Amino acid sequence: MNIQVITHPLVQHKLTLMREAECSTGKFRTLTKELARLMTYEATRDFKIEEYEIDGWCGKIQGQRIKGKTVTVVPILRAGLGMLDGVLDLIPSAKISVVGLQRDETTLQPVSYFEKLVDKMDERPALILDPMLATGGSMVATIDLLKQKGCKNIKALVLVAAPEGVKVVNEAHPDVTIFTAALDSHLNEDGYIIPGLGDAGDKIFGTR
Ligand code: PRP
Numbered sequence: 001m002n003i004q005v006i007t008h009p010l011v012q013h014k015l016t017l018m019r020e021a022e023c024s025t026g027k028f029r030t031l032t033k034e035l036a037r038l039m040t041y042e043a044t045r046d047f048k049i050e051e052y053e054i055d056g057w058c059g060k061i062q063g064q065r066i067k068g069k070t071v072t073v074v075p076i077l078r079a080g081l082g083m084l085d086g087v088l089d090l091i092p093s094a095k096i097s098v099v100g101l102q103r104d105e106t107t108l109q110p111v112s113y114f115e116k117l118v119d120k121m122d123e124r125p126a127l128i129l130d131p132m133l134a135t136g137g138s139m140v141a142t143i144d145l146l147k148q149k150g151c152k153n154i155k156a157l158v159l160v161a162a163p164e165g166v167k168v169v170n171e172a173h174p175d176v177t178i179f180t181a182a183l184d185s186h187l188n189e190d191g192y193i194i195p196g197l198g199d200a201g202d203k204i205f206g207t208r
């Protein structure tokens with residue numbers, strides 16, 4: 001399986017706070033952002049770097065910078081927006097490509113309603129953001145879209161994943177690594193992750 005569960009104590013501590021039934025909108029939103037920030041640190045660990053010369057206080061010295069075209073982050077609306085600021089805290093220059101998908105509550109199939117991608121997708125690494133990976137339909141649809149635009153280096157950042165969805169994404173796109181704070185037990189009959197977080201979009205936006 002192409003999945004990395006981030007077991008860092010801070011990540012696990014914060015995720016557990018989010019699982020509490022009484023977690024308020026404000027707290028849930030803050031924790032989503034904090035987790036996204038911590039997970040970005042892990043998900044960017046293999047970014048390539050290059051040497052370049054800078055003027056240091058004592059003269060010319062060699063420094064390092066991230067190589068290649070600036071990364072694009074791809075929040076999946078709505079809930080993925082909750083992770084965006086956490087990622088931008090660490091990669092302030094990132095370009096933002098937005099994908100709007102709504103899961104049909106009966107069929108559980110993703111329905112596309114918005115798409116605005118940045119230029120030169122074929123040259124940029126992409127980090128897809130969505131707190132929940134349930135059936136995997138939304139993630140596969142987003143990866144399909146990015147690959148159609150020429151994207152070659154794609155990673156997915158989620159807070160909670162269901163084994164069913166991980167299998168679907170891994171089978172459709174074995175090259176895409178999924179970074180998650182938790183690999184949970186299963187999906188219930190309504191397509192919700194158990195134990196999961198409940199409806200992450202509703203909790204972030206206060207629409208529950
Ligand atoms: C949720 C979640 C994912 C999707 C996961 O979004 O944020 O995008 O469902 O389910 P899947 O893996 O079965 O596709 P939802 O459609 O509820 O929209 P929202 O973010 O606007 O709340």
Ligand code: URA
Binds near residue numbers: 132194
């Ligand atoms: N979307 C959510 O917000 N939560 C789930 O458990 C599944 C899909």
